[in-house]
Amino acid sequence: MLTIATGNKAVAAAVKEARPSVIAAYPITPQTEIVEQIADYVTGGSLDSRYIPVESEHSAMAACIGASVTGARTFTATSSHGLLYMHEMVNWAAGARLPIVMANVNRSLGPGWNVWAEHTDAFQERDTGWLQVYVGTVQEAYDATLMAFRIAEHESVLLPVMVNLDGFVLSHIMQSLETVDLGDFIPPLRLPHAIDIEHPRGYGTLTGPDEYFKFRWDIERSMRDSVRVIEETQKEFGKRFGRSYGFTEDYRCEDADVLVVAMGTLGKEAEVAVDNLRKEGVKAGSMRIRWLRPFPELDIAGRDVVVIDRDYSFGWGGVIARSLKAKYRVEPFSVIAGLGGQEVTFDDIAGFVRDREPGKEYWFGVNA
């Protein structure tokens, strides 16, 4: 069905389609609309889920953990300080190998209070064992949420998945949305370690160094396996519903001399910049990173790279720029832009490309 929706409503619609049996959530700007919409579905009877209106995000993830370990499909949504408040349980969910799906509406962190888009919130959860995908459109928010359930629950993954969408610029703007009839795209969840009264087990008990170490390796092994599962899932999604996705979304990259690497809505904005640059004779391309974990293989060797980070690791640098430098031994032009919802237009992005200085870090709009 073709309709128009905000990013938040698109996520809620996908959740309705995926039918989790337990949803536990706490409202926070700009995620609020997701949980309001879900509450409305449940109250109106169009979604047969238990909705637990918890008293905090820490409890939201704890409730999802409790439900998930019984073998139930679970969902929650959060943003910014909510995600940070949940941090302890975010780790727990991955360590406990529970396929929880969470939407995170990317927002900056205080102080000062700022409710606008930034990726720093989710980046603080990079090392928890969650898979993380970043979307660029309303349609993609919907599609990625659906695929997240299937990927998380796959027997070779069994790790939680976080779907990230930019606050306001995506959560609150309307775009066209085509919803799907899911059919059997997401099979019933069979959790091999679900609580079983007939076979009592101790979950999360005290664990010595050797066994603990093996558990960590097991998470990493599943992360590596998830690459194949993500590829298969995205391919099948394309076959069934006509929209296909990759680890990155590459726009006019094949013959490009200079690549703009960004995430989320800035990655989409970069496509317009690329079109305009091409008109000027600059052979530019946009490579939007979708999956942050597992981190993708990028075809960037031998080209100029302009990285736009809507994040920052203080005392270190833009996270994506630094990651590419470490992984591919390139010298990107590292642009820090869009923090706290700073407006970055396609003209600005074209400017970054024109004025690039490989190896330099540039804070957009700030006298650095």
Next chain:
Amino acid sequence: MTEIPKEEYILKCTSACAGCSTSLILRYVLKAAGRDTVLVIPACCTSVIQGIYPNTAMNIPIYNVAFAAAAACASGMSEAFSAAGKKTNVIVYAGDGGTVDIGIQSLSGAFERGTDFLYICYDNEAYGNTGMQRSGATPIGARTTTTPGGKIHAKKDLDGIVAAHNPPYMATACSAYPQDLFKKVQKALSIRGPKFIHILAPCPPGWRFSSEKTIEMGKLAVKSGMWLLYEREYGAVTINGPSKAAMIKPVPVEDYLAPQGRFKGISKEALAMLKSQAEKSAKRLKLEADGVC
């Protein structure tokens, strides 16, 4: 006499200290609850008592979760079981620290939402698992490793806080009265909604008494009126036999404190506070039981 089942759900070879009443309480709680039960525990002595991976001393599923999260985790579990049409008992078994301090938010949330579960707080009046630091449940005057001069703040009124949530059933119990404890757990599990049992758990290393005196310490707590046994069903208070007797003819509080190293050298003021608090609690409870307030 209540028939107590022979089945054991906490097996031998636990890692509890000698004379630990917490493991004794757990034994009776699980006998009363039966096989179709899941235990949710935050960080607490039971994290150790259950044994070390890949082994377990528990004969029922036991889910370990982060310190502040037990009641919320149980909320999710209870809803998921009920959505799947299962009747499985969900029991939080948490120490005083995980209950009165770090876990009180999630406890309050789960009670406010009417979660169908039983929350048991076994109260050894300190952070026993980590070597006896003060908790909000440590009584005034008690020495712990973080209150080496004796605690200067009164014990938090956990039962008052829980009662304010109006759960259908709440009770207190003590490890020295296992029959009473067993019956209360059974009754609690027969009622839908959030239930709460607060159980005094005398702790030999923490309270500094010799380990063969565990039962005696529990009895002295009740007989001196320092621990009151009662139930609150749909708001109506019943004081149980041993506490009724203690209200008429209590043994001196000093008899309860003297064998405990933690109260050695307690100040006159702290002692007077302890006594007056116990008297006030008893008086208030009696008025409630008599239907006066």
